[in-house]
Amino acid sequence: MAFRRRTKSYPLFSQEFVIHNHADIGFCLVLCVLIGLMFEVTAKTAFLFILPQYNVSVPTADGETVHYHYGPKDLVTVLFYIFITIILHAVVQEYILDKISKRLHLSKVKHSKFNESGQLVVFHLSSVIWCFYVVVTEGYLTNPRSLWEDYPHVYLPFQVKFFYLCQLAYWLHALPELYFQKVRKEEIPRQLQYICLYLVHVAGAYLLNLSRLGLVLLLLQYSTEFLFHTARLCYFADENNEKLFNAWAAAFGVTRLFILTLAVLAIGFGLARVENQAFDPEKGNFNTLLCRLCVLLLVCAAQAWLMWRFIHSQLRHWREHWSEQSAKRRVPATPRLAARLVKRESGPGALAASPALSVQPGGRLHQALFPESPASLQVTTKTEW
Numbered sequence: 001m002a003f004r005r006r007t008k009s010y011p012l013f014s015q016e017f018v019i020h021n022h023a024d025i026g027f028c029l030v031l032c033v034l035i036g037l038m039f040e041v042t043a044k045t046a047f048l049f050i051l052p053q054y055n056v057s058v059p060t061a062d063g064e065t066v067h068y069h070y071g072p073k074d075l076v077t078v079l080f081y082i083f084i085t086i087i088l089h090a091v092v093q094e095y096i097l098d099k100i101s102k103r104l105h106l107s108k109v110k111h112s113k114f115n116e117s118g119q120l121v122v123f124h125l126s127s128v129i130w131c132f133y134v135v136v137t138e139g140y141l142t143n144p145r146s147l148w149e150d151y152p153h154v155y156l157p158f159q160v161k162f163f164y165l166c167q168l169a170y171w172l173h174a175l176p177e178l179y180f181q182k183v184r185k186e187e188i189p190r191q192l193q194y195i196c197l198y199l200v201h202v203a204g205a206y207l208l209n210l211s212r213l214g215l216v217l218l219l220l221q222y223s224t225e226f227l228f229h230t231a232r233l234c235y236f237a238d239e240n241n242e243k244l245f246n247a248w249a250a251a252f253g254v255t256r257l258f259i260l261t262l263a264v265l266a267i268g269f270g271l272a273r274v275e276n277q278a279f280d281p282e283k284g285n286f287n288t289l290l291c292r293l294c295v296l297l298l299v300c301a302a303q304a305w306l307m308w309r310f311i312h313s314q315l316r317h318w319r320e321h322w323s324e325q326s327a328k329r330r331v332p333a334t335p336r337l338a339a340r341l342v343k344r345e346s347g348p349g350a351l352a353a354s355p356a357l358s359v360q361p362g363g364r365l366h367q368a369l370f371p372e373s374p375a376s377l378q379v380t381t382k383t384e385w
Contacts, residue, residue: 148270
């Protein structure tokens with residue numbers, strides 16, 4: 001299974017070999033785990049990589065349901081799905097993005113941003129659909145009180161835990177992809193910022209048992225990001241198409257407001273009224289005043305930072321736009337002066353007959369067209385205008 005057409009071979013396990021074959025290496029490791037399911041001796045270990053661990057039977061009114069909580073074995077599952085994500089990343093890059101970028105003939109800078117937005121559009125779209133399905137089926141939208149009631153939410157349904165494991169796998173896989181995709185040095189700090197920001201928020205919601213609130217906040221955030229990267233792709237296809245950027249700009253501010261309001265409502269007011277307020281890591285309870293303040297400060301600081309970057313980029317864009325518009329509207333005064341001088345003379349041979357209007361150095365037309373030339377400066381010192 002080769003993801004890229006190669007015209008030259010590299011030394012085994014060299015740097016270029018790993019970069020050009022990282023998806024094939026990941027596919028071989030995944031295949032080894034899947035083959036382990038076929039044998040009874042290795043099946044138990046293989047399930048440790050594939051399925052979420054720490055399942056518990058929780059009694060309900062209809063009987064018993066299987067729920068999950070987190071633990072150290074989740075790291076093994078996340079590692080397996082990191083390799084799955086690397087393979088999917090290579091498939092999207094090879095069979096979709098590379099074929100489209102060849103037709104667009106983009107520059108190196110635009111090509112790098114096109115690949116970034118193309119990958120994130122696929123991820124955000126799938127995450128929005130998946131997250132919306134989980135939120136609706138679990139009833140978090142119809143019953144907002146469930147976001148903080150019965151805290152701590154230690155036991156998670158299968159789809160909730162699997163969603164968080166896949167989210168952690170994706171954002172962790174994005175770190176080595178900076179090396180595999182040979183991202184430009186100028187782009188690495190910016191991409192590291194939002195990768196680490198997502199990792200902190202997703203891991204924080206998962207480990208602090210705020211999974212319900214985290215799902216709703218991720219749904220809002222991913223919807224806005226999907227709109228932004230879609231607008232970016234449309235702009236690369238047609239630079240005159242900026243309508244989606246206006247829609248994203250409006251949605252961005254509204255999303256920041258909703259996220260801050262929901263975070264303050266759930267953490268600042270909802271958890272503050274829950275009876276069980278104690279710090280007990282063994283039971284997964286982190287509902288103390290200090291923990292609530294730290295989480296709120298983290299969310300508010302992240303939203304303020306995103307809003308500041310948004311305002312800064314919008315102001316810069318507007319300045320560039322108005323400077324371009326003013327440059328287009330500004331008409332040079334010298335051609336107008338030359339046209340008026342021509343109109344004053346009569347007859348088709350006026351230019352040739354009048355020495356003052358000749359294009360020779362010192363002529364009036366020469367001065368109009370080239371006001372800063374040395375000859376015109378000499379003439380103006382001799383004659384008054």
